[in-house]
Amino acid sequence: MKPLWLSLLLIATLGITACSEAPPQVHKAKLFTLGTLVDVSVHHLDKASAQQAVKIIEDELAIINRQWHAWQDGPLMQINQQLAQGKTITIDSSSHHFLQQAQRLAANSDQLFNPTIGSLVEQWGFHSDDRPDAAPPTKKRINAARKQMPSMANITLTATTLTSNNPAVQFDFGAFGKGYAIDRAVEQLKQAGIKDAIVNAGGDLRAIGSKGDRPWRIGVRHPSEAGVIASIETDGDESVFTSGNYERFFDFDGRRYHHIIDPRSGYPANDAISVTVIHNNAATADAAATALFIAGTTQWPQIAKQMGIDEVMLIDNDLTIYMSAKMAQRIQIEIDDAQIKIIDDER
């Protein structure tokens, strides 16, 4: 029996030493980039690795921000100028990859995610960090911009060139760039051997791994009140993105105008107040949250299906919560008396 006791003792000692090792820790850091506050949480690492992770994220986000910022003087502004002149533009492989993914997502969303309506967004005044409460554009101007109907379908991409057959195409990747940047940052983290982290850029996030002994817990903010409306525990590698009418807006003459412009009408989409999407790829989740917000209460299940999104929560103006069956299985509603409609599109 002696060897058994001995090995039990050995296992017990090992257990004790394991316990007295570094306790579970979450390092958090805040940084300002992408025009927003980025929160980084990294679990169970020594400080040097955590700092390295923050540096990786900061660098990756800054690269995408510089390249694709819609209204700061930079590469994208030059591209937009050349597009307006009908020129063929030479692009590198990373730009190709970015544009190709955006084009595919736009096609899958029936062009509801439309990153070519930059001039419409500019007319609405959302090409500034802080839009003043001034008058919205006139109906005439909106109609003029809308009738040109630019979309990603006007774009032809080759490995090295970009051309457009519609001079009205003006890129604005506000509903895609953040997700793309987060994806890039997370890929870099994984390559650096970091397994457990959350990158949260202005409320939209991708979480990998876990908080050690339990999954990462994400609270989804209530779209019109203080506090949290729902919570999600992430599993493995997931992105949680929300588009809401409360994120950027201005008030004029007693009316509120938000930043999610429906390319079909030229006006802010008003059927939903927020849409939350879970998908492993952050860029896809980003574009889908916007497209489904514009699709609204009746059209979203179809667009979600086309985009390959099966976890959606949409909240309408009466605070009715619409959910896909898969979302309903995993999300925890945190408010009382919620009106919930589960849309099962597996019929």
Added chain:
Amino acid sequence: MTRADYYIVLFAALLLPYLYISQWTGDKAGISATIMNGNETTEVSLAHDHTLEIDGALGTSTIKIENGKIRFTASPCLGKQCIHSGWLEHAGEFAACLPNRISVAVLGEAPRFDSINF
């Protein structure tokens, strides 16, 4: 004392109880602690005995976790007020090494969410 003086004294007499009630309610045992170093926050569990060495603005501060309590044991500051703060064990207790920009706060419960989506 003028009438205005009395108002000021009254104001102070009302402010102090308010501050104590608003800041010092709850005497729960601490479960975890947050350590803030400059702009970085680290959340540590008090369930595991452990010693942390943290590089701050001036040098290395040592923070010790033992039997569900946490304290500064060494710091490169002159006054050593952080060390004199002693063991922290109840939710809300706090110690700081201002020159080294490192502070410790005890939390009664772990934050419910790791990140907020909006």
Added chain:
Amino acid sequence: MSDDPDSAATTKTGISVTTTPEDHVIAWLAALAIAIHIIESVLPSPLPGVKPGLANVITIAVFILYGWRTAVWVSMLRVLVGSILIGTFLSPTFMLSFSGAIASLIVLWLASRLPGAGLGPIGLCLIAAMAHMFGQFYTAYLLFIPHDGLFKLLPLLMTAAVIFGIISGIIVRSMLQHLEKRKNDTTAQRNKQEE
């Protein structure tokens, strides 16, 4: 140097500075404030650098005797010279003293605009001490330790501010009574000599 050690005007360097007796009083008061500032710097505090503000005694006495502008001078002199002498100039401790001094000067300026009888020494000292504490506290929170746990220290610090504020108020009141008495005595003496 002039032969007369009491003369403030030097002629040998070619620069002549005329000082009034009032300037001398202010210089003395500033020196006193600096001395208190230095003594106070060795007092323990739960948040290093955050002080109850005993040196405010002088600021408020000057405010009552000579007005707000002079109080600004004395207060700023105290913070600058005091911190240079202790060796904390431009350090976090200095920033805290400085912000405390600014906060209490702002409150004193507001108090000087009060209608009616306004505030007496005790009210002034108390409100200035509380402002001094808030100023230091928020500077510490905003610049150095943006940790919400810091607010757990606020009740204790504010209690210290209130106690020291009232004590300073009593000191200032007796100081003013003393000065008033001396002034009356000297005028009486002068009147006697003139007779």
